[in-house]
Amino acid sequence: MDIGEHRTSASMIALGTALVTRTVKRGAGSVDTWLMRHAREEHALTIGAQVAEEAKLAAALETGARLPVRGQDRDEGLPRVGELTVAEIRAVLRPVYEDVARLVTAVLDASPPELVDDVFERGVLLHGGGARLYGLDAHLRQELSMPVHLVESGADTAVEGAWLLAAEGPVLELA
Numbered sequence: 422m423d424i425g426e427h428r429t430s431a432s433m434i435a436l437g438t439a440l441v442t443r444t445v446k447r448g449a450g451s452v453d454t455w456l457m458r459h460a461r462e463e464h465a466l467t468i469g470a471q472v473a474e475e476a477k478l479a480a481a482l483e484t485g486a487r488l489p490v491r492g493q494d495r496d497e498g499l500p501r502v503g504e505l506t507v508a509e510i511r512a513v514l515r516p517v518y519e520d521v522a523r524l525v526t527a528v529l530d531a532s533p534p535e536l537v538d539d540v541f542e543r544g545v546l547l548h549g550g551g552a553r554l555y556g557l558d559a560h561l562r563q564e565l566s567m568p569v570h571l572v573e574s575g576a577d578t579a580v581e582g583a584w585l586l587a588a589e590g591p592v593l594e595l596a
Contacts, residue, residue: 422525424551426450431524433532433540441531443524447517449551452477455513456505461495466503468492480510480555511556518557522564544568 423430425448433441453473460466460473468476472490479488486507494501525545529537544567547558552571561569 422521422545422547422549422552424448424521424547424549424554424557426550429521429524429549429551431521431528433528433536435536440533440536441528443527443531445520445524447520448549449477449517449554452514452517452551452554455516456510459509459513460490460492460503460505463509464503464505465495466490466492466501467495468503476505476510477514477554479505480507480514482507484508484511514554514556517551517554518560519564521557522561525561525565541567544570546570546572548572 423432427448427450428444428446429448430442430444432439432443453470456473456476457468457470460468460476468490469492472492476488476490479486482488484507488505488507488510490503490505492501492503493499529540532540545561545565547561547569548571551557558569558571
């Protein structure tokens with residue numbers, strides 16, 4: 422699973438080849454957008470992307486915690502400090518988690534049975550900046566009933582892979 426800013430992809434890879442790949446145009450950035458919408462609709466507070474990003478990261482706080490958020494009053498246009506609870510933030514995260522679980526299931530459904538069995542034994546690898554969304558790995562473990570592993574340097578995996586390919590020599594021969 423590659424969970425990026427604006428898209429999430431899942432692939433079944435065997436012998437260095439992606440046999441099945443599915444992608445949705447939703448990623449970690451979607452959570453920021455949904456948090457901005459939630460603050461506007463539920464708290465009459467317009468917040469920016471940076472404040473939404475900070476709120477997304479606050480999902481790791483204890484359940485009863487409250488997060489002060491600075492923004493602009495939706496109706497009066499004046500600056501104001503509102504408050505989001507960790508429970509609210511986690512509720513906004515939940516649809517993304519469910520989309521990711523559906524994406525994994527779609528790839529598994531389209532994959533050869535012997536490879537699916539391998540995944541059930543070895544697990545799913547999560548990488549990309551969005552892979553570290555609070556509780557995503559635990560949600561997937563529960564929903565999919567299989568191991569889920571976070572790649573150590575999840576946000577840098579694509580760059581590191583490209584570097585390794587380039588170090589091996591030309592990948593493509595141009596005519």
